[in-house]
Amino acid sequence: DVKVTQSSRYLVKRTGEKVFLECVQDMDHENMFWYRQDPGLGLRLIYFSYDVKMKEKGDIPEGYSVSREKKERFSLILESASTNQTSMYLCASSLGQGATEETQYFGPGTRLLVL
Amino acid sequence: AQSVTQPDIHITVSEGASLELRCNYSYGATPYLFWYVQSPGQGLQLLLKYFSGDTLVQGIKGFEAEFKRSQSSFNLRKPSVHWSDAAEYFCAVGGYSSASKIIFGSGTRLSIRP
Numbered sequence: 001d002v003k004v005t006q007s008s009r010y011l012v013k014r015t016g017e018k019v020f021l022e023c024v025q026d027m028d029h030e031n032m033f034w035y036r037q038d039p040g041l042g043l044r045l046i047y048f049s050y051d052v053k054m055k056e057k058g059d060i061p062e063g064y065s066v067s068r069e070k071k072e073r074f075s076l077i078l079e080s081a082s083t084n085q086t087s088m089y090l091c092a093s094s095l096g097q098g099a100t101e102e103t104q105y106f107g108p109g110t111r112l113l114v115l
Numbered sequence: 116a117q118s119v120t121q122p123d124i125h126i127t128v129s130e131g132a133s134l135e136l137r138c139n140y141s142y143g144a145t146p147y148l149f150w151y152v153q154s155p156g157q158g159l160q161l162l163l164k165y166f167s168g169d170t171l172v173q174g175i176k177g178f179e180a181e182f183k184r185s186q187s188s189f190n191l192r193k194p195s196v197h198w199s200d201a202a203e204y205f206c207a208v209g210g211y212s213s214a215s216k217i218i219f220g221s222g223t224r225l226s227i228r229p
Contacts, residue, residue, distance in 0.1 A: 090158055103149070106158035106160070
């Protein structure tokens with residue numbers, strides 16, 4: 001079974017703090033994704049990565065950056081947290097490697113509160 | 116533009132009753148289609164997926180979905196719901212690409228009446 005883990009289930013941070021959200025997958029997947037989930041808006045893609053050190057912006061990248069130094073780990077960084085970044089953050093991974101069918105597997109999520 | 120619409124924000128059904136959750140999509144080519152379920156406080160779990168072949172797809176937990184190309188729909192069904200099915204359900208569409216992004220609907224919250 002694919003396992004995607006996220007470093008924290010709940011986080012409380014103050015406005016202006018630098019925040020790191022970590023995601024690790026254990027299935028040698030090439031693709032990794034960060035989403036945020038807000039009521040009524042579903043999941044919105046922040047960034048994704050299709051290889052080590054490679055990244056692409058998703059639909060809402062503003063205020064976020066990412067890092068992928070190792071294949072299994074994908075970090076989401078909030079350089080200066082703001083209250084409008086209070087949300088549930090979900091990490092996912094998929095096989096990649098030229099696969100034509102791209103099921104994504106999700107971690108349990110990190111609920112971030114910015115005060 | 117690619118999009119997924121789940122017209123029902125919240126549905127309540129009685130335990131033991133049948134269930135149908137609606138999903139309509141807009142996609143320029145033959146899509147992959149997914150249904151995910153999210154239990155409270157949890158991540159998303161894949162229920163089922165369609166990418167080719169038989170248009171009636173069986174998934175986990177007794178769920179099934181039918182791909183209807185003419186209606187651009189991929190509705191999720193279950194003949195008899197259990198209290199443990201209370202959750203949020205997301206329909207999603209993706210494409211045939213190794214770096215394909217998946218587009219999610221806004222979700223349908225399912226409540227079960229005892």
